[in-house]
Amino acid sequence: MDPRVHEHAEILVDWSARIEAGDNVVLSVAEGAHDLAVAVAEAVGERGANLVATYDSEELARAYLRGHDGEFDSNPAHELALVENADVYLRLGGGRNTTATADVPSPTRQAYRRARTEIREARMDTDWVSTVHPTRSLAQQAGMSFEAYQEFVYDAILRDxxxxxxxxxxxxxxxxxxxxxxxxxxxxxxxxxxxxxxxxxxxxxxxxxxxxxxxxxxxxxxxxxxxxxxxxxxxxxxxxxxxxxxxxxxxxxxxxxxxxxxxxxxxxxxxxxxxxxxxxxxxxxxxxxxxxxxxxxxxxxxxxxxxxxxxxxxxxxxxxxxxxxxxxxxxxxxxxxxxxxxxxxxxxxxxxxxxxxxxxxxxxxxx
Amino acid sequence: MDPRVHEHAEILVDWSARIEAGDNVVLSVAEGAHDLAVAVAEAVGERGANLVATYDSEELARAYLRGHDGEFDSNPAHELALVENADVYLRLGGGRNTTATADVPSPTRQAYRRARTEIREARMDTDWVSTVHPTRSLAQQAGMSFEAYQEFVYDAILRDxxxxxxxxxxxxxxxxxxxxxxxxxxxxxxxxxxxxxxxxxxxxxxxxxxxxxxxxxxxxxxxxxxxxxxxxxxxxxxxxxxxxxxxxxxxxxxxxxxxxxxxxxxxxxxxxxxxxxxxxxxxxxxxxxxxxxxxxxxxxxxxxxxxxxxxxxxxxxxxxxxxxxxxxxxxxxxxxxxxxxxxxxxxxxxxxxxxxxxxxxxxxxxx
Structure with a gap:
C-alpha cells in the first residue's frame, strides 16, 4: 500500500479525531475508499477503539432511493441508535462516479434528508471528521490525471x-x-x-x-x-x-x-x-x-x-x-x-x- | 446488471426475509457483493423498509484485528444498539480472497468472538438471512471457472x-x-x-x-x-x-x-x-x-x-x-x-x- 495512505490514516485518527481506547467508532466507507478504510481500521485497532464500518455506496443509495416511494420513516431506530452510541464518526469519501446519484429525483432526495434530521444531529454530536481518499473519479472531476490528483490530495492533507x-x-x-x-x-x-x-x-x-x-x-x-x-x-x-x-x-x-x-x-x-x-x-x-x-x-x-x-x-x-x-x-x-x-x-x-x-x-x- | 442478481435479491427480500414496510434492515456487504447489495437496496426501498449498510470487508477486519492488542471491549454499545434495533439482518457474503484473514492470530480471532456474544445473540433475534454473491474468489475456492460458478450458485438459489x-x-x-x-x-x-x-x-x-x-x-x-x-x-x-x-x-x-x-x-x-x-x-x-x-x-x-x-x-x-x-x-x-x-x-x-x-x-x- 502507498505509505501516504497510512500517513493519512494516522493524521485522521490522531490529529483529527483524537481516537482513544474504548471509543466507539463508526467508519463510513465510500465505494472507492477501501484502501484508506483498511489503513484506518488498523490505526483504530492499534488505539484500542471499537469499530463498525458502514458502506456508503452512492450506487446503493441511488437504488434504494429510486426504489422507495418517497414517504420515508423518520430517523429509523437502528441507524439512530448506532450514531447516538458512537463517540467518533469518520466519513471516508472517495466514490467511483461523482454523478452516481444524478437520476435520483430531487424531491426524493430532500424527503430522505428531512426524514433524517435527528440522525444528522446525533452524528454532529460525535467527534466527526470527513476526509477523502483519492480516486480516479475525483481526479476526473478535477480534470487531472490520477497520479497528479493523488499528489494534490496528499499535499493538502499531509502537512504541519x-x-x-x-x-x-x-x-x-x-x-x-x-x-x-x-x-x-x-x-x-x-x-x-x-x-x-x-x-x-x-x-x-x-x-x-x-x-x-x-x-x-x-x-x-x-x-x-x-x-x-x-x-x-x-x-x-x-x-x-x-x-x-x-x-x-x-x-x-x-x-x-x-x-x-x-x-x-x-x-x-x-x-x-x-x-x-x-x-x-x-x-x-x-x-x-x-x-x-x-x-x-x-x-x-x-x-x-x-x-x-x-x-x-x-x-x-x-x-x-x-x-x-x-x-x-x-x-x-x-x-x-x-x-x-x-x-x-x-x-x-x-x-x-x-x-x-x-x-x-x-x-x-x-x- | 445480470437479471439473476435481481431475481436473487427478490427471493432474499420476499421469500427469505419477508421484508415489509417500516422494517429496520441491516445489510452486511462483503467486499465482492456490491452488485447484489445494489439490487437488494432497490428491493428494500420498494418494500418501504429502512436501510443501513455495513461494510464487512475481511481486509478491514484483518487490519483491525492485527492492529488491536487483543483485549477487546465486550459488545460495544454502538454496534449492539444497531443490531438490537434491527428487525432484519441480511448478510451478503462474497469476498475477493477466501484467505484474506489467514494471518490473524487465532487467539485474537477467538477473543474478538468471545467479546461479541451479545451482539451475536441480538443478530440471531432478528429475521436474519445469510446468502452469497458469486465472486471470482469463491469460484477459485470451488476449483471452477467464474461463469460455471455463477451457474452453480444461481441453480442453487433461484428455485421453487x-x-x-x-x-x-x-x-x-x-x-x-x-x-x-x-x-x-x-x-x-x-x-x-x-x-x-x-x-x-x-x-x-x-x-x-x-x-x-x-x-x-x-x-x-x-x-x-x-x-x-x-x-x-x-x-x-x-x-x-x-x-x-x-x-x-x-x-x-x-x-x-x-x-x-x-x-x-x-x-x-x-x-x-x-x-x-x-x-x-x-x-x-x-x-x-x-x-x-x-x-x-x-x-x-x-x-x-x-x-x-x-x-x-x-x-x-x-x-x-x-x-x-x-x-x-x-x-x-x-x-x-x-x-x-x-x-x-x-x-x-x-x-x-x-x-x-x-x-x-x-x-x-x-x-
Whole structure:
C-alpha cells in the first residue's frame, strides 16, 4: 500500500479525531475508499477503539432511493441508535462516479434528508471528521490525471497542522472581536452581522471544532445578511453543475437568486425548508497548499484567497451558549474568488485586499 | 446488471426475509457483493423498509484485528444498539480472497468472538438471512471457472422453495417423532439423542426458522452424543483447510479428535469455550440442486446425500420452550458423505441408506 495512505490514516485518527481506547467508532466507507478504510481500521485497532464500518455506496443509495416511494420513516431506530452510541464518526469519501446519484429525483432526495434530521444531529454530536481518499473519479472531476490528483490530495492533507493553526488564529481573533463583515468585489456588495458569534479556527481537528481533513479555513455563523454576492467558483452539488450563482439577501433571507447553470438545483436547495434560505456559515479559505479548484467542496472551500458562504445549517461551535442558530436539513457552500479587485473588511477596516491579509507582506492597506 | 442478481435479491427480500414496510434492515456487504447489495437496496426501498449498510470487508477486519492488542471491549454499545434495533439482518457474503484473514492470530480471532456474544445473540433475534454473491474468489475456492460458478450458485438459489419445503417436511416428521439417531459408515458409529427436540425444515425462509439462502436441509439440536464420527468432506474454516476430521464423543462431549489436515485450527475451535466441545446441530442435506462440493459451508452442508454436525451453539428453534441448549461463541459445521455404504437410522429404523431416503424409489430398506 502507498505509505501516504497510512500517513493519512494516522493524521485522521490522531490529529483529527483524537481516537482513544474504548471509543466507539463508526467508519463510513465510500465505494472507492477501501484502501484508506483498511489503513484506518488498523490505526483504530492499534488505539484500542471499537469499530463498525458502514458502506456508503452512492450506487446503493441511488437504488434504494429510486426504489422507495418517497414517504420515508423518520430517523429509523437502528441507524439512530448506532450514531447516538458512537463517540467518533469518520466519513471516508472517495466514490467511483461523482454523478452516481444524478437520476435520483430531487424531491426524493430532500424527503430522505428531512426524514433524517435527528440522525444528522446525533452524528454532529460525535467527534466527526470527513476526509477523502483519492480516486480516479475525483481526479476526473478535477480534470487531472490520477497520479497528479493523488499528489494534490496528499499535499493538502499531509502537512504541519499545528503551524497552520497558529497562522489562522490571527483571523479568528479579528472575527471574534468584530461585529460586521463587508465583502466587496465585482457584482458583490454584502454586509454580514457576526456580533456575538465565535469563529472556528478550522485546523482539521475536533479539538478546534474542525471536522474536515484537509481543512484550513476560519469560519463563523452570520446572524444577519444584507446585499448581493456573486459566486464565481463553479461547483457540483447533488451531481449537478452550479455556476455563477448570485444571491440577494434582505434581513438575512435570500429574496432573489440566479445561476448561469444549475438554477433548478439551486431552487430545490433553497426550498428545502425555511432555514435553507438563510446563511449558516461564512468561511475564509486560508490553505494555500490547496492551489487549484478541483470541484470538490472539501478542498475548494479551504483554498487560499477565497471566501465561501453556506445556506442552511449553522455549526453550534459558532453560536453563543444556548442559542440555536440557523436550522436546516441542508448546508450548501458557495465560493467566491477574493484574489483580485476584492476587499474583506471587518468593522470598517480592510482585513484582506486582493487575497492578501493585513499581516502578510504586500498588503496594500486602506479602508 | 445480470437479471439473476435481481431475481436473487427478490427471493432474499420476499421469500427469505419477508421484508415489509417500516422494517429496520441491516445489510452486511462483503467486499465482492456490491452488485447484489445494489439490487437488494432497490428491493428494500420498494418494500418501504429502512436501510443501513455495513461494510464487512475481511481486509478491514484483518487490519483491525492485527492492529488491536487483543483485549477487546465486550459488545460495544454502538454496534449492539444497531443490531438490537434491527428487525432484519441480511448478510451478503462474497469476498475477493477466501484467505484474506489467514494471518490473524487465532487467539485474537477467538477473543474478538468471545467479546461479541451479545451482539451475536441480538443478530440471531432478528429475521436474519445469510446468502452469497458469486465472486471470482469463491469460484477459485470451488476449483471452477467464474461463469460455471455463477451457474452453480444461481441453480442453487433461484428455485421453487415451496416445493422443496414440502419434500423436506417428511424428514422433519420422522425426526420430531424420533428419540435416537444412529449414523453408521466407515470409521463412523455415532448415536445421538434427539428426544424432545424439534427439527427445522430449512426452506430458506425465516417463517421456517431457516436463515440461509440457499438452504435445503433438515436440522435439529442433539441433546447427547456417544461414539465416533468421521468427516470425509474437506472444508476451509478460519482460512485454514480442514480435512478428514474424526471426533469421538462421550456423554455429549468431544473426548478425542484428529484431523489429517488443520488439526491446530480444530483444536482452537474446540477450546474456544465449554460449549465448543458439544454438538449444536445435526443437519441432513436434501438440496440435490447442489451437486458438488465447492468448499463453502453455505452450499456444502445442504448438498443431497450428506449429513453434517456442528460443534458449538444450538439454534433456539430446535429446543423445547424455556430450554437454552448448547451455548458457545462458535458454530462450526463438519460434513460426512452418506452416498455410499452408509445408513442413517431413527429409533432403529433405517431412514436413509446409501443416500436414498425410504420414501424415494430405489430405497433398499432394512434395519
Amino acid at each position: 497542522w499545528e503551524s497552520l493553526a497558529e497562522e489562522m488564529a490571527q483571523l479568528k481573533t479579528v472575527l471574534d472581536e468584530g461585529s460586521e463583515v463587508h465583502i466587496e468585489k465585482s457584482e458583490t456588495d454584502l454586509w454580514l452581522s457576526i456580533e456575538n458569534r465565535t469563529a472556528v479556527n478550522s485546523a482539521a481537528s475536533v479539538v478546534y471544532d474542525s471536522h474536515n481533513l484537509p481543512s484550513g479555513e476560519v469560519f463563523t455563523a452570520p446572524a444577519d445578511a444584507e446585499g448581493t454576492v456573486f459566486f464565481d467558483i463553479p461547483m457540483t452539488v447533488d451531481a449537478t453543475r452550479l455556476r455563477d450563482v448570485q444571491l440577494t439577501f434582505e434581513s438575512g433571507e435570500v429574496v432573489d437568486y440566479t445561476a448561469e447553470q444549475g438554477e433548478a438545483v439551486l431552487r430545490e436547495i433553497l426550498e428545502t425548508d425555511a432555514g435553507a434560505r438563510r446563511l449558516g456559515e461564512l468561511g475564509i479559505g486560508m490553505n494555500r497548499g490547496i492551489d487549484r479548484v478541483t470541484d470538490n467542496i472539501l478542498f475548494d472551500e479551504k483554498m487560499g484567497e477565497t471566501v465561501h458562504l453556506a445556506v442552511g445549517r449553522a455549526y453550534d461551535a459558532c453560536l453563543p451558549e444556548g442559542e440555536s442558530g440557523n436550522q436546516s436539513a441542508v448546508h450548501t457552500d458557495l465560493i467566491t474568488d477574493m484574489s483580485e479587485e476584492s476587499t474583506l473588511s471587518v468593522d470598517g477596516e480592510v482585513i484582506q485586499r486582493d487575497g492578501t491579509f493585513r499581516w502578510e507582506s504586500g498588503f496594500a492597506g486602506g479602508t | 422453495w415451496e416445493s422443496l419445503a414440502e419434500e423436506m417436511a417428511q424428514l422433519k416428521t420422522v425426526l420430531d417423532e424420533g428419540s435416537e439417531v444412529h449414523i453408521e459408515k466407515s470409521e463412523t458409529d455415532l448415536w445421538l439423542s434427539i428426544e424432545n427436540r424439534t427439527a427445522v425444515n430449512s426452506a430458506a425462509s425465516v417463517v421456517y426458522d431457516s436463515h440461509n439462502l440457499p438452504s435445503g436441509e433438515v436440522f435439529t439440536a442433539p441433546a447427547d452424543a456417544e461414539g465416533t464420527v468421521f468427516f470425509d468432506i474437506p472444508m476451509t474454516v478460519d482460512a485454514t483447510r480442514l480435512r478428514d476430521v474424526q471426533l469421538t464423543f462421550e456423554s455429549g462431549e468431544v473426548v478425542d479428535y484428529t484431523a489429517e489436515q488443520g488439526e491446530a485450527v480444530l483444536r482452537e475451535i474446540l477450546e474456544t469455550d465449554a460449549g465448543a466441545r458439544r454438538l449444536g446441530e445435526l443437519g441432513i442435506g436434501m438440496n440435490r440442486g447442489i451437486d458438488r462440493v465447492t468448499d463453502n459451508i453455505l452450499f456444502d452442508e445442504k448438498m443431497g446425500e450428506t449429513v453434517h454436525l456442528a460443534v458449538g451453539r444450538a439454534y433456539d428453534a430446535c429446543l423445547p420452550e424455556g430450554e437454552s441448549g448448547n451455548q458457545s461463541a462458535v458454530h462450526t459445521d463438519l460434513i460426512t458423505d452418506m452416498s455410499e455404504e452408509s445408513t442413517l437410522s431413527v429409533d432403529g429404523e433405517v431412514i436413509q441408506r446409501d443416500g436414498t431416503f425410504r420414501w424415494e424409489s430405489g430405497f433398499a430398506g432394512g434395519t
